[in-house]
Amino acid sequence: MDAFQTQVLLRLLALNAVLLPLAHGSIHFYDFVVSILQTICMQSFLFFPFFFSFFLGRRGADDCALMARGRSTHLASYGCELKEQNFTKLCVTKSVLTVNGSFPGPEIRVRKGDTVFVNVHNRGYYGVTLHWHGIKQPRNPWSDGPEYITQCPIAPGTNFTYEVQFTNEEGTLWWHAHSDWTRATVHGAIVILPSEGTTYPYPKPDDEEVLVFACWYKESMRELLELAIETGSDTPRSDAYTINGEPGDMCPCSIETTHRMLVDYGKTYLLRMVNAVLNADLFVSIAGHNLTVVGMDGAYLKPIDTAYVMITPGQTMDVLITANQSLSYYYMAAQQYSSDGLDVTNYDHSNATAILQYRGNYSAPERIPFPSTLPSYKDNVAAVAFTDRLRSLATEEHPVNVPQNVTTRMFVLTSMGVLICPNSSCGGIYGDRLASSLNNFSWAHPSIDILQAYYRNISDIYSTNFPDFPGILYNFTGDDLPLNISVPTKGTVVKVFDFNETIEIVFQGTNIIDAAEAHPMHLHGYAFYVVGTGIGDFDVDTDPQGYNLVDPPYVNTVAVPKSGWAAIRFVADNPGVWYMHCHLDRHMTWGMDTVFIVKDGGTTATSLRPPPAYMPPCENSTSSSQLFNILDKEARLVMMR
Numbered sequence: 220m221d222a223f224q225t226q227v228l229l230r231l232l233a234l235n236a237v238l239l240p241l242a243h244g245s246i247h248f249y250d251f252v253v254s255i256l257q258t259i260c261m262q263s264f265l266f267f268p269f270f271f272s273f274f275l276g277r278r279g280a281d282d283c284a285l286m287a288r289g290r291s292t293h294l295a296s297y298g299c300e301l302k303e304q305n306f307t308k309l310c311v312t313k314s315v316l317t318v319n320g321s322f323p324g325p326e327i328r329v330r331k332g333d334t335v336f337v338n339v340h341n342r343g344y345y346g347v348t349l350h351w352h353g354i355k356q357p358r359n360p361w362s363d364g365p366e367y368i369t370q371c372p373i374a375p376g377t378n379f380t381y382e383v384q385f386t387n388e389e390g391t392l393w394w395h396a397h398s399d400w401t402r403a404t405v406h407g408a409i410v411i412l413p414s415e416g417t418t419y420p421y422p423k424p425d426d427e428e429v430l431v432f433a434c435w436y437k438e439s440m441r442e443l444l445e446l447a448i449e450t451g452s453d454t455p456r457s458d459a460y461t462i463n464g465e466p467g468d469m470c471p472c473s474i475e476t477t478h479r480m481l482v483d484y485g486k487t488y489l490l491r492m493v494n495a496v497l498n499a500d501l502f503v504s505i506a507g508h509n510l511t512v513v514g515m516d517g518a519y520l521k522p523i524d525t526a527y528v529m530i531t532p533g534q535t536m537d538v539l540i541t542a543n544q545s546l547s548y549y550y551m552a553a554q555q556y557s558s559d560g561l562d563v564t565n566y567d568h569s570n571a572t573a574i575l576q577y578r579g580n581y582s583a584p585e586r587i588p589f590p591s592t593l594p595s596y597k598d599n600v601a602a603v604a605f606t607d608r609l610r611s612l613a614t615e616e617h618p619v620n621v622p623q624n625v626t627t628r629m630f631v632l633t634s635m636g637v638l639i640c641p642n643s644s645c646g647g648i649y650g651d652r653l654a655s656s657l658n659n660f661s662w663a664h665p666s667i668d669i670l671q672a673y674y675r676n677i678s679d680i681y682s683t684n685f686p687d688f689p690g691i692l693y694n695f696t697g698d699d700l701p702l703n704i705s706v707p708t709k710g711t712v713v714k715v716f717d718f719n720e721t722i723e724i725v726f727q728g729t730n731i732i733d734a735a736e737a738h739p740m741h742l743h744g745y746a747f748y749v750v751g752t753g754i755g756d757f758d759v760d761t762d763p764q765g766y767n768l769v770d771p772p773y774v775n776t777v778a779v780p781k782s783g784w785a786a787i788r789f790v791a792d793n794p795g796v797w798y799m800h801c802h803l804d805r806h807m808t809w810g811m812d813t814v815f816i817v818k819d820g821g822t823t824a825t826s827l828r829p830p831p832a833y834m835p836p837c838e839n840s841t842s843s844s845q846l847f848n849i850l851d852k853e854a855r856l857v858m859m860r
C-alpha cells in the first residue's frame with residue numbers, strides 16, 4: 220500500500236468514526252475513481268481488492284452489517300467491470316473519462332434518510348467535480364459539486380470526499396460530473412428506496428431496471444468543444460444516443476452489444492429512467508407496451524398511462540411496464556425531441572434502441588417491432604401534451620405543500636444571443652460569438668467559487684444585482700426580433716434571497732436570433748412546484764388564474780416549452796449557494812446560468828454549515844470553463860471598445 224492509499228483509508232476511517240453516531244439513517248461509503256479508462260484498468264484492479272478486504276476486516280461489526288446489506292457488493296463489482304469494459308462504439312475506439320471504468324458509471328442505491336460518503340480520486344488529466352443531481356443537501360452546498368459555484372475542481376492526483384444526505388427524496392435521481400461537459404461519460408443512477416417499514420405507493424413491481432440515456436461522440440468531444448468555444452461557433456453534436464451505454468441495432472458496429480432487458484410474461488417492471496444526454500430532450504417508447512409513469516425527479520406522481528414519455532436532460536422518471544404481449548422481442552427506442560429551428564442548429568438523428576426480450580421457448584422474430592408511438596423529432600405538441608399531464612401524487616403519505624402566498628416574484632427570460640466579434644471574425648451566427656443568457660446576463664465563471672467568496676466575504680468575485688425582471692419588454696416569442704436585444708451582458712451576477720422567502724419564478728422563453736427552444740431549467744439545493752406552463756408570452760393577468768395549486772409536480776428540472784413559459788414556486792428554506800441553469804450543456808456553457816444565494820435564518824439549524832476541513836484549492840485549477848472565461852474576457856473587452 221502506498222502513501223496515497225494509506226491516506227485515503229485513514230481519511231475514510233476517520234470520517235466513519237466521527238460521523239457514524241450522528242446519522243439517522245444508514246451510512247454508506249463509496250470509492251469513486253475518476254480516470255481515463257485505459258489507465259484505470261491496471262491501477263484500480265490492484266487497488267480495489269485490497270481496499271475491500273481492509274474495510275471489511277477492520278471495521279466494527281455494525282459497519283460490516285451495513286456493508287453486507289447491499290452496498291459492498293456494488294463496490295466489489297466495480298473492480299470486476301474494470302477489466303471487462305471495452306469502449307469501442309460506432310466502429311471507433313477511444314478513451315473517455317469514467318468513474319471506476321464504467322459507462323454509465325456505478326449506481327448508488329440507498330434508502331430514504333441514508334447518508335453516503337463518496338471519496339472521489341481523480342486519476343484523469345484535468346480537474347473535475349461531481350454533483351448529486353436533485354438531492355437537496357440541506358445546509359450543505361459544500362458537497363453539491365458544481366465547479367466555480369460551490370467548489371474548485373478536484374485536481375488530478377488528488378481526492379475529495381462528498382457527503383450526500385438523502386432527506387425527502389424517494390425514487391430515482393442521479394449523479395454526474397459538473398465540470399464543463401465531462402458529465403457526458405461521468406454519470407450514474409441513484410436509486411432511493413422507501414425508508415425501512417414503508418413501501419411504494421403503487422403495487423410492488425416484480426423487478427426493476429435502471430435505464431440511463433446518454434450520448435456518444437466518435438471523436439474527442441473535449442477537443443471539439445474547446446474548438447467551438449475558441450471560435451464562438453455552435454458546439455459539437457453527438458454521433459449517437461445510448462441506452463445503458465449502447466447505441467443499439469440501428470447504429471454501425473453496435474448490434475452485438477445492444478442492451479437487452481429480459482422479462483417474464485405477466486410480470487411488472489419498474490423502469491428507472493435517467494436522461495444523462497448533454498444537449499437533447501428525448502422521446503422514449505417501447506413497441507407494443509404501454510408505460511405508466513409513477514414518479515419523477517425523486518417524487519411520486521399520479522400514475523400517467525402513456526405510449527411515450529418526453530424526458531429532458533437532468534430529469535429522471537419511474538415508469539411501470541407489464542410484460543403482457545406475445546413472447547417475442549420488442550424495441551425500446553429513444554430519439555431526440557429537437558425543439559429548435561433546423562436553420563439554427565443541427566441535431567443527432569440517431570435512434571438509440573434496446574431490446575425488451577421475453578424469456579421462454581420461441582424463435583426470435585425476423586423483424587423486431589419498432590415503437591409506432593414514438594413521436595417525430597419536431598413534435599412540439601407531443602412534448603407539451605406529455606408534460607401537461609404531470610401531477611403530484613398528493614396523498615396523506617406523500618403530501619404536497621404548495622406555497623400559496625408568494626413574497627418574491629421573478630420573471631426570467633431564457634434567451635439565446637451573440638457577443639459581438641470584431642469584423643465578424645467569430646464562428647457563430649452573423650460572425651459573432653454564440654451566447655445565452657438569463658434576463659440578459661450571460662454567466663461568467665469566477666476565478667474562485669461563489670460559495671467560498673460568500674462564506675469568507677471575499678469581494679469582487681460576484682455582484683448581487685441579478686434582476687427580478689427583464690430590463691426591457693417586447694414580444695418575447697415574436698419572429699425577427701431586433702438585433703439590438705440580442706447582445707447580453709457578460710458577468711458573474713447572482714440573486715440573493717432572505718431565508719424563508721416564498722418565491723415564484725416565471726421562466727419565459729424568447730425567440731431572439733430565431734433560436735427559440737425548450738429549456739430544461741434546473742435548480743440545485745431545491746425541488747420546486749411547477750404551478751403552470753403555457754405557449755407564447757406569459758400574461759400576468761390571465762395565466763396565473765390557470766395555475767395548479769393543488770397537485771403540481773414537484774421536480775428539480777422543468778421543461779420550459781419552446782416559445783413558452785413555465786411558473787415555479789418554492790420556499791427559500793435551504794441556506795447556501797445554489798446553481799440555477801439550463802441543463803442543455805451548450806446553453807450552460809454559453810451563459811444560461813446564475814446563482815441563488817439564500818441567507819441564513821438566524822439559528823444554527825437554519826444556517827449554512829461550516830466548510831469541511833478540506834476543500835479543493837482554487838489555485839492553478841484547470842478546466843475548459845477557464846478557457847471559456849478567458850475568451851469571455853476578450854469578448855467583453857471588444858464590446859467595451
Ligand SMILES: [Cu+2]
Nearest residue numbers: 738801803806
Ligand atoms: Cu437551454
